[in-house]
Amino acid sequence: MKKTLIITGGAGFIGSHVVRLFVNKYLDYRIVNLDALTYAGNLENLKDIENAANYTFVKADITDAEAINSLFAQYQPDGVIHLAAESHVDRSITDPNAFVQTNVMGTANLLNAALHHWKNNFEGKRFYHVSTDEVYGSLGETGFFLETTPYEPQSPYSASKAASDHLVRAYGNTYGLPFVLTNCSNNYGPNHFPEKLIPLFINNICNKKPLPVYGDGKYTRDWLYVIDHARAIDVVFHKGGNAETYNIGGFNEWQNIELVKLLCEKMDEKLGRAPGESAALISYVKDRPGHDKRYAIDATKINTELGWAPSVTFEEGLAKTIDWYLANTEWLNNVTSGEYQKYYEAQYHN
Numbered sequence: 001m002k003k004t005l006i007i008t009g010g011a012g013f014i015g016s017h018v019v020r021l022f023v024n025k026y027l028d029y030r031i032v033n034l035d036a037l038t039y040a041g042n043l044e045n046l047k048d049i050e051n052a053a054n055y056t057f058v059k060a061d062i063t064d065a066e067a068i069n070s071l072f073a074q075y076q077p078d079g080v081i082h083l084a085a086e087s088h089v090d091r092s093i094t095d096p097n098a099f100v101q102t103n104v105m106g107t108a109n110l111l112n113a114a115l116h117h118w119k120n121n122f123e124g125k126r127f128y129h130v131s132t133d134e135v136y137g138s139l140g141e142t143g144f145f146l147e148t149t150p151y152e153p154q155s156p157y158s159a160s161k162a163a164s165d166h167l168v169r170a171y172g173n174t175y176g177l178p179f180v181l182t183n184c185s186n187n188y189g190p191n192h193f194p195e196k197l198i199p200l201f202i203n204n205i206c207n208k209k210p211l212p213v214y215g216d217g218k219y220t221r222d223w224l225y226v227i228d229h230a231r232a233i234d235v236v237f238h239k240g241g242n243a244e245t246y247n248i249g250g251f252n253e254w255q256n257i258e259l260v261k262l263l264c265e266k267m268d269e270k271l272g273r274a275p276g277e278s279a280a281l282i283s284y285v286k287d288r289p290g291h292d293k294r295y296a297i298d299a300t301k302i303n304t305e306l307g308w309a310p311s312v313t314f315e316e317g318l319a320k321t322i323d324w325y326l327a328n329t330e331w332l333n334n335v336t337s338g339e340y341q342k343y344y345e346a347q348y349h350n
């Protein structure tokens, strides 16, 4: 094998698409998927590649420094692509400490392990930290997040991601750890856990349940198809400059309520329902505390310097996403049984 890469969080939504892309594209890399299999991690996401010769799954928790160190000793990775995180803003509001533990302490453990095992011989080594645009805070009506935008995180989730970004850059600056960092906008696509807006609403539409729009629904997010994010991670991992940051996004802003109406229209078509049937499920509910108004990424740098651009339009991506959920009802039923019901009750019925 030419290289060994540890991909953390590879059983989650984005991580599973990254693992699949690397396993299928780089047959001479050994891909080690390191994941704790929390509620958000699901090996069903990787059924199609689980027996690939260049793929290994390891169940481990990044908050366990000792376990992480021994895995680095065992696998001797040349690179780390770090996606493991607690990722849902609403959960960060009810349990911020879990976010500090995994996102901050977990990242510190990985950085320490990389530093220790690479022992100042950084030739051919790279620590890739996957982050979010939410670290930049909330935009007004105009403007975009640039790589130089000052950090102003507003939720426990974004604050914990911001802290992890700072740690990565500090290890680069202080110890010379070779790193690259990306901040991406909201993803959507297959295997997205149905606690986030798009998959939650697809699931509720299928089950004719109310669609809980927070506040007035006039919050704006910038949506990118998950496979395009995975493609960007591939490009940045292989071609990105050392200690560089790249913003990733598709210049695709939607107000929540407009997006929900489009989703309802498309779902009615796919399910053979009368126009307006799903939109009648829209129900305005109590707003999220500290709700960020608008996110929008300026992705010029990754486009001009590395040649990356999204491969699908939003309409195409959304159609593929709906088709995937309609074809994978077993996946959806499995992840929405058990614990999910308790989460749903606590989040939406109090």
Ligand code: NAD
Pocket: 008, 009, 010, 011, 012, 013, 014, 015, 034, 035, 036, 037, 038, 039, 040, 041, 042, 060, 061, 062, 063, 082, 083, 084, 085, 086, 087, 088, 102, 106, 130, 131, 132, 133, 161, 183, 184, 185, 186, 187, 188, 193
């Ligand atoms: P996800 O919640 O779907 O998956 C997270 C994965 O990490 C799961 O497989 C989970 O089991 C694993 N994990 C959680 N805690 C762990 C721990 N302590 N040790 C080991 N594994 C652990 O998340 P996602 O949406 O796929 O996001 C992946 C990364 O991308 C995160 O770092 C997130 O901040 C970032 N990101 C997400 C988005 C988005 O729209 N979802 C956008 C930009 C950046």
Ligand code: TYD
Pocket: 089, 090, 186, 195, 196, 197, 198, 200, 212, 213, 214, 215, 219, 220, 221, 256, 288
């Ligand atoms: P989400 O998918 O949780 O992503 P993030 O908060 O990280 O951007 O939410 C996307 C937007 O949708 C956000 O403005 C909150 C809103 N939202 C709802 O209106 N209702 C919901 O049930 C959820 C989960 C989100």
